[in-house]
Amino acid sequence: MTPGSDAQDAPGARAARPDLSSATRGRILFGGDYNPEQWPEEVWHEDVRLMKEAGVNSVTLGVFSWAKLEPRPGVREFGWLDTLMDLMHAGGIGVVLATPTSSPPPWMGRLHPETLPRDEDGQTEWWGSRQHFSHSSATYRRYAAAITEDLAARYGSHPALTMWHINNEYCTYDWGDEAAAAFRRWLQNRYGTLDALNEAWGTAFWGQGYDGWHEILPPRRAHYMKNPTHVLDFRRFTSDMLLECYVIERDIVRRHTPHIPVTTNFMPMWVGQDAWRWAEEEDVVSVDLYPDPRDPFGAQNGALVQDMTRSQAGGGPWMLMEQAAGAVNWRGVNHPKPPGLNRLWSLQAVARGADAVCYFQWRQSRQGAEKFHSGMVGHAGEQGRTFQEIKRIGAELSLIGEEVTGHHITSDIALLHDWNSWWAGAQDGRLSSEVDYPQVVRAWHRALWEAHLTTAFAHPEHDLSSYRLVAVPQLYLLGDAAIENLLAYVRGGGTLVCGFLTGVSDEDDRVRPGGMDARLRELFGIRTLHEWWPLDAGEHAECEGFHGTLWSEELQAADADVVARYKGGELDGLPAVLRKGRAWYVSTLPEPAALRDLLAGVADGAGVRPVLDGLPAQVEAVRRGDLLFVLNHGRDEITVDVPGTHRDLLTGATVTGSLVLDRYGVAVLKP
Amino acid sequence: MTPGSDAQDAPGARAARPDLSSATRGRILFGGDYNPEQWPEEVWHEDVRLMKEAGVNSVTLGVFSWAKLEPRPGVREFGWLDTLMDLMHAGGIGVVLATPTSSPPPWMGRLHPETLPRDEDGQTEWWGSRQHFSHSSATYRRYAAAITEDLAARYGSHPALTMWHINNEYCTYDWGDEAAAAFRRWLQNRYGTLDALNEAWGTAFWGQGYDGWHEILPPRRAHYMKNPTHVLDFRRFTSDMLLECYVIERDIVRRHTPHIPVTTNFMPMWVGQDAWRWAEEEDVVSVDLYPDPRDPFGAQNGALVQDMTRSQAGGGPWMLMEQAAGAVNWRGVNHPKPPGLNRLWSLQAVARGADAVCYFQWRQSRQGAEKFHSGMVGHAGEQGRTFQEIKRIGAELSLIGEEVTGHHITSDIALLHDWNSWWAGAQDGRLSSEVDYPQVVRAWHRALWEAHLTTAFAHPEHDLSSYRLVAVPQLYLLGDAAIENLLAYVRGGGTLVCGFLTGVSDEDDRVRPGGMDARLRELFGIRTLHEWWPLDAGEHAECEGFHGTLWSEELQAADADVVARYKGGELDGLPAVLRKGRAWYVSTLPEPAALRDLLAGVADGAGVRPVLDGLPAQVEAVRRGDLLFVLNHGRDEITVDVPGTHRDLLTGATVTGSLVLDRYGVAVLKP
C-alpha cells in the first residue's frame, strides 16, 4: 500500500483474499444487472449479440431470482440458470452471481409470517415488493443459507463465475418480537450487565430504569421522545444484524470458492450500515451511485461517494455496481441523462478508482415497479440514443483498461466520517433540525472539490499519520480513542480543521462536560463554550469576511488566535474561527466560497496543492497512478492548461501544454 | 339516438328500461336530499310549505336511515317513513327513495367486526362516521339485501315513489382478509391460471412469482414500491366489488318495481369507480357536483363533469343529484356562493343536459359532521339570501322545463377518457409525479371550452365514427382493441389529436416496445422515441410559438410533418408537435392559450366551429335541442352577438341580433 494512500489501517487479512483484480485481469468490468428471467429465451441470444457489440464483459445474474430458483419450499429449479451461465460463458461474459436473498418468495411470508418485518408502529411489511425479510428471523436465515449453499455448490466451479454478490442493498429494519429478542442478546453482549446498560443509556432520566433484560424492546412508537442511546444502539444493532446475514452467506460461498471474491453492494452513504465495518468483511467494495442529472452538484456528489468507496476499499480499486444509463424512476421527477453525461460520469468513476463500471440494468424491464428505470438497452432499443452511447463507453473503457486497472490514488487530505456519530447526532431532541449531517459533509467535500484538492475519507480511529491535512466536517460523537487519535495526529505534525458540533458526546451519547470534550477545547484554545446558537433556515451569521449558516457559538477563547469574529447580533466580537497552531476550529458553516477558500488556505499551509494549477471551475482533475484524468463538467468547450506532454489514451492525440475539452469532454493523459 | 351524439354504443338493453323521463314528465326535477329524521315532526310540515314555495318537486329520502329503519338486527321501523312518504305525496312532491346501505348501524360493526374495512396498513375503519362497510363482506351484503328487499316491498307501489337511489357515493376500499379472498376469486376469474397471472403482472421482476392462489394478498403496506399490475388489478377489483354491491340492490328493487328507474350517485371523475361500466348498469346516470366558488375555472370544471356525465348517459338527460346552495364544509376554507352563482351553475347543468337540479340538502343540519355544509334552507332560514335565491331558481326551472327536458346535445368532438389508463398511469415509480391525469384532462377540456367548442367524452373503445375530432389528452394504457379503434377512426376520415404519454403500455401495464405502441408511432410518423424528458414543477420547455409544461420528449420523426419544434435546451430543434395527415401528436402540455389555439385550429381543419362566433371569453354558449343557452360567467355586464331572433324563455323577451347579460346572467333562447 502506497504511503499517503487512503485507509492505511485496512486489515492485513485482506491480503490473503482474492480481490477485484481476480475478476478484472487488466480489463475494466463493464456491464450490469441482467434479469433474463423477465424475457423469453429468444431475447437472451439477442442480448448476447448486443452485449458483445457494446463491449460488455460482466453481468450480474440472480439478484431477485429466489422465487424462480425455489418456487416452493425446498424445491430447486436451476435449469434456466444453467443455460444462462453457459450462454454467458460461451459469449465470453463473466458472471457476478448473486444470492437471491433480498426478496424471499411469497410462500415464505405466507408459511412463516414471522419472517416479515414490523415497523416502528408494529405494522407488517408484506410481500409484494422486495426486502420483506426480518434480519433477525431464524427461519429466514435458514432458508437463505440453504439456497446460498446450493447455488455455491452448483456454480462454484462454473467457468463463467467471477464474483459473488450477496443479497442486494441491505437496508431493512425490524421492530418486531424476534428482533426484540435479538436486540436483547446484542445488548447483553455489548453491556454484560443491566447496570452497565442503565448507566450507558442514562435511564435515570424520565424513570426508564430496566430491571430485567426481558423489559427491553426495540424503540417502538412512544408518547414522546425516545431515549437517544436506546435509539443509537438500535441503529448499531440493525447494522450488525444485517452484517450477520451477509457474513452467513459470505462464509458459505467462501467455503465453496475460496478463490472467488465476494461483495455486497452499498448504497452511497446510506444511513443504515456502518460501511467502515462492512467493508472489512468484503473482498471487493462495491457501491450503487445515482446522482440526479439535474443536480448542479451531481458531479461533486458522485466524487464524494467515489472517494468514500475507494477509502473503504483501502484506497484501492472498487466496483461501481449500479448506475443508470439514463433516468431513474424513484425521484419525484426523473430526468434522463443528456448526451455525454453517462460517459463523463463513468470515466469520473474510473478516475477516482473504479475498476468496474456497471449498470442497473442491462435491458430495461417492460413490467414491474422499475419499468421506467433506464437500462443500457432502453425501451427505444438498439437504435435509441442511450444504447448508442453505451457502445461508445464500452469501447473507450476497453482502450484504457490495461493502463488504469489496479492503480491506487494518493491523497494528502482525509475527511473524517463515522456512522455512529451521524446516528447519534440525528436524534430527536437536538438543538436544530436544520443541521443535516450528510449536507454538512457534502459542503466540506464540495469546498475541497472546488479547490481541486483530492480527498480521501477516513474513520476517526484510523491511522491518520500519512495525511498532511485532516478535516472534520462534524463528529458530534467522538469516543476517547478517536479523540486521542486526533490529538496524536496534531502532536505528530498534522494539521486539523474541525467544524462545529464536534466532540460533543461520548460513545454512549453522553454530553461531555463543557459541551465539547475538554481535550479538544485545550487543543483549539477554547476556554468556555457558553451556549450554542443554531441559526434558523435561511438565517446568516455575519462574520469578518464572510457569512456563516446553520450554526453559531458563544465561545470564549483561551489561548487561541481568533481568525474571524462574528459581526453584529448577539455574538458581536466573539470568535467564529479560531486556531491554535495547526488546530483550527470553525464554529459555523461558512458560505460555500468562504469554506472553499478557508480550507484551500489551510491546505496550502499544510503543503497541499491542487492537482493542477489554474484549473477552471467545473473542470475536475484527478491523478490515478501515473494517469491524469481531466473532466469537463461544463456545457461549454474549455481550454485547460496541462504542463508537459501527454498522450490522451482516448483519442491517441498528443497533448502539449494545454488541452481543449468539449462539453462533458474527458481526457485520460499518460505522461 | 341522434348521429353525432355522445356514446353511440350504449347498450341496447337500456331502451327497455325506464329512464329519467319517467320521473320528470316534462318538469325539471328540483329539490334535494331530505333528512327529516334530524328534525321534530312539526318541522316536516313547515318543510312542505317552504318546498311548495320554492317549487321543489322531488326529494331524496332515506340515504342514511339504516339505523332508524333497523335499530337492531332484523327489526324494522317503517312508521316514520310511511308518514313522510304520505306527506310528500300529499304535497305533490315525488320521492327518490334511497337504500340506506352506505352507513350501517353501529350494531353491525359491533356484532360483525368483519364487516368493517381495513386499510392498506391493516387498520380498521370503525363506525361513527359513514361508509364503514367492506364491499366484500358476505354479512354486510346479506343485511343490505334484506333491508333493500323490505324497503322495495313496502314502498314499491307508493304513489310518491319516482326513482330508486342505491347507497350513496360508493367509494370504499378494503385490504382485509375477506377482501383478500374475494380478490383471489376475482383474479382467478380474470386470469384462469397462475401462470397467466404471473405473466400479466411480470412477477419475474423482484422475484414475486406466485406458486399458489392463496399466496396473493391485496397490495398491503410493503417495504418499497409495489407491483404496478397488482395495484392496477386491485383498483379494477375494488370498482367491480362495489359494482356488485350496487347490482345486488338494484336487482332487488327492479324485481319489485320494473317500471321505476334506478340510479346511484357518482362523484365527479372519482378515481375509484370505472363509471363507464357503472353507467351501463343504471337507468339514470346521476352525479354530485361541487365546484369551488372561488375556483377561477369552477365553471369549466362544472362543464367537464356535466359533459362526462351526459356522455355516460349516452348523450341523453342526466341527473344533478347533489350540489351546494352555498358553501361546502370539507375544503380547508369553504366559501359561500356569491349572489347569482347558484342560479348560473344550475342553469349551466341544464344547458349541458341535466333534467334534474338537486341539492345536498334541503334543510341545513344543526348537528353532525356536515352542519356547516349549506342547505337550500340554511341556518339563516327563510329570510336568508340563500333560500331567496332557491325560490327564484325553482321558479325559472318550472318556466323552461317543458321546452328542455328530454333533449340531447350534439357534439362533433370527443375527449377520450378511461379509468384503467388513469389507474395504471398514477402508480408509484413513474417518471414524474408532477403529471396528474385529471389535471391533464382538465387542461384539454378547458382549451376546448375556452374555444367555445361543445365536447363529449368517450371511452377509447367506443364507436367514434360520428365525431369529426377525437382528442386524447393522455391515455397511458391502451389495449389493442382501443388502438385498433383509433387507427380505424383515422382511416375512416376522422381527425385525431393525442397528448403525450399515450399508448405507452398495454392492458397489463406492460410497456410497449419503443415506449409507445408501434402502430401509433406509425400513425403519427414517429421513428424513435429516444427518451422522455419530464419537466420540473414550474419548468417550461420553449417551443416555436409557445412554451410547454410538465413534459417533453426526445423524438425522431419518420414521415411526420413537424408542426412545432423545441427551442433551446437539450431538445433544441427536435419536434414538439407533429402531424401525419389527420393524426396529430403533442409531446408536451402547451400553455393554456396555446393549447386552446392548437385544438381550435385542428377542430377548424376538421370542420368543427364554435357554438357562436365572436363569443367573449367568460361567456359560455350551449345548444340543447333547439334551445340556445348563453351564460355569463363574468362579474361584469356583457353584450353577446346572437344572430337571428329568439325568445328568452326566462324573461319572455325577444332577442334580436344581440343580448345583454348581467353579472352571472343567463338567457335560454328559443328560435
Added chain:
Amino acid sequence: MTPGSDAQDAPGARAARPDLSSATRGRILFGGDYNPEQWPEEVWHEDVRLMKEAGVNSVTLGVFSWAKLEPRPGVREFGWLDTLMDLMHAGGIGVVLATPTSSPPPWMGRLHPETLPRDEDGQTEWWGSRQHFSHSSATYRRYAAAITEDLAARYGSHPALTMWHINNEYCTYDWGDEAAAAFRRWLQNRYGTLDALNEAWGTAFWGQGYDGWHEILPPRRAHYMKNPTHVLDFRRFTSDMLLECYVIERDIVRRHTPHIPVTTNFMPMWVGQDAWRWAEEEDVVSVDLYPDPRDPFGAQNGALVQDMTRSQAGGGPWMLMEQAAGAVNWRGVNHPKPPGLNRLWSLQAVARGADAVCYFQWRQSRQGAEKFHSGMVGHAGEQGRTFQEIKRIGAELSLIGEEVTGHHITSDIALLHDWNSWWAGAQDGRLSSEVDYPQVVRAWHRALWEAHLTTAFAHPEHDLSSYRLVAVPQLYLLGDAAIENLLAYVRGGGTLVCGFLTGVSDEDDRVRPGGMDARLRELFGIRTLHEWWPLDAGEHAECEGFHGTLWSEELQAADADVVARYKGGELDGLPAVLRKGRAWYVSTLPEPAALRDLLAGVADGAGVRPVLDGLPAQVEAVRRGDLLFVLNHGRDEITVDVPGTHRDLLTGATVTGSLVLDRYGVAVLKP
C-alpha cells in the same frame, strides 16, 4: 378577595386549604426540578453549594423517580431519597415532592400491557419515553395510588417538605378498550339515557343512532369525518379522566398532610385539560412556560399565560413551575436566551403574580432525551454565562420577596376563554381551517397588551360584574347559562365586545337557529346573518379604516349602529363592526394595530385607562399590590415617564418623574 380582581367566583372551599403562602413565607420560591438520581452522589454536595450561591430555596424532587423508587412491583427503595431530603433540609432548601406517576417503570407495561395507551389508530404507545399510561387503567391507578400512599406516609412529616406536586404535565389520551368502557360510564353519567345521547350527538345524521351503550367507542379512525359531539365529549371525558387520576393522588397526600398545599403543573393553554375545572381542585396553581426567545411576541405570549394562570388562581399568587434558563430542545431550531432575557421574563412573571420562579431543571442532563434542554447549571458549568445570570436573578428575587409575595393584581378587563368552546370549534368539517382559536385569543390579548391594559381571563359563566369591559375573542360554543350571563352583564352596565364565530352552537355543538344565538343577535342589533365568508390565508377584507383577516360575514343589521363597513368585494357596504349601546360585535379579525385601537377605544369608553400614560411600545408596566413593575422588552435603552417618586427595589435608587431602562431592563418601583 379584592373587588375587581380576577375570578371572583372561585370556590369558597379554597379558603380552608393551605396555599402558596404556606410555602413562600415572604420569599419568592426560586429553584427548579432537581434530578439527582442522574448524578453520582459527590455531585449532590456540589449542587447544594451552587444552590446556596444562587439563592435557590426550593427544589422539586422525584418527578420521574418511579423506576428508582419501585424497581420491581411492590418493592420500595427510599434510601436515596431519604438522603436527599435530609441534604436539602440541611442546606435550607425546601422540597416540592412529586409523585412519580407520569412515567411508570418498564415492568408495568410488560406485566400489564393494558396500562399502555392506544392511539386513535389502535397503536400502542410503548414505554421507553414517558407518559405511557392509560388514564383509565385500573391497574395503573392502583399502582399509582400505592406509591403515592407510601411516599406521603414516609415524607409527610419531613421538615424539608413544602408542597406536593402530583404527576407531571397531564396530557395523555387513550382510545383503547379500557378507556372505551370508562367513556361509556362517563356518557351514562352525563346523559342518563341513550335517547338523550342520540339527541345530543345528533346521531340521526349519517345514520349513527346507538341502540346500546356497548355500541359506543372512543372516536377511533373512521372512513370520513366523525360525529363532532362524539369527539367533543371524548375531549371532555379525557380531561375528566386525567383529573380523576390527579384527585386520587391528591386525596391521598391530603389525608397524610392536610397542611401541605398540592399542585400539578399545567402546560400553558394546553388543549387537553379544562384548566378552569382543574384549578378548582388545586391548592396552588402552577404552570410551565417556555416562550420562544426568538418569538417577537414572546413577552406578550408569556403575559397571556401569566394572566390566565393568575386568573385560574383566583387572581392571587401562582407558581411558575418550569421555565428554561436558556434553550429548550423540542422546537425545530432551539435558540438560547440572550443576556438579560432570563431575568426579564422571570421578573415579568413576578409582576403578573408569580410568587415562585422555577426552572426545568437545576443541572442540565448529560444523557437522555432532554440533554440539550438548558439547566440553571448548563453544560458550560459554573463559569457559563447562564449560571452567572441565574445567580443575579436569585439575588434580586430575594431583594423583593418580602414586598411582593401574597399580593393580588387588579384588572378592569376580562377576556373570556373556555375549553369546551375551543374543542367544539376546532373540529373537522368547519368552514375554515385557517381559524385557529389560540391565535385569535392571542391576537385579542396582544391588542390589549400593546394598549398597556392589564387583563384578566374569565370563564363565560363566571360572575363578570366587577369588570368594566369584557372581551370575547371567540366563543363558538356558548351554553344558555353563559349567554344569560353575558346579557346580564351588559344589562348591569358592563361593556361587551365580541369577535366573530361567537354563540354559534350550544353545549352539544348544535348550531343555533340563525347561525348565532337569537339573544345575542338581539343584543348586538343584528337581524340576519346571511352567510359566513371565511377568508383564505393571506386574504384581506377591506373595511373602512382597516383591513380584516381570517373571516368576514354577510350581515344585515337591525337596530345596531354600524361602526365600520366592508369596502369592495361581495360584501361591499355591509356592516363589519356594529354596536348597539355597550354591546359591540366585530365580524372579522382586524389587523393588529386596528384591533388594538378598537379595543383601546372601547376600553376608554368603559372608563378603563392604561397602567401609565405615554408608555413606549415594548415597555410593559404592571401594578401588583402597591408595586409598579416597569419592563423594557426592547434591545435599546429607553426613558419612561413615571409620575411621582418611587424607590426602585432592585437598585435602591430613587426614581422621580422618569426612569431610564437598559436593554431588557426592569424596575420594581415602590411609592
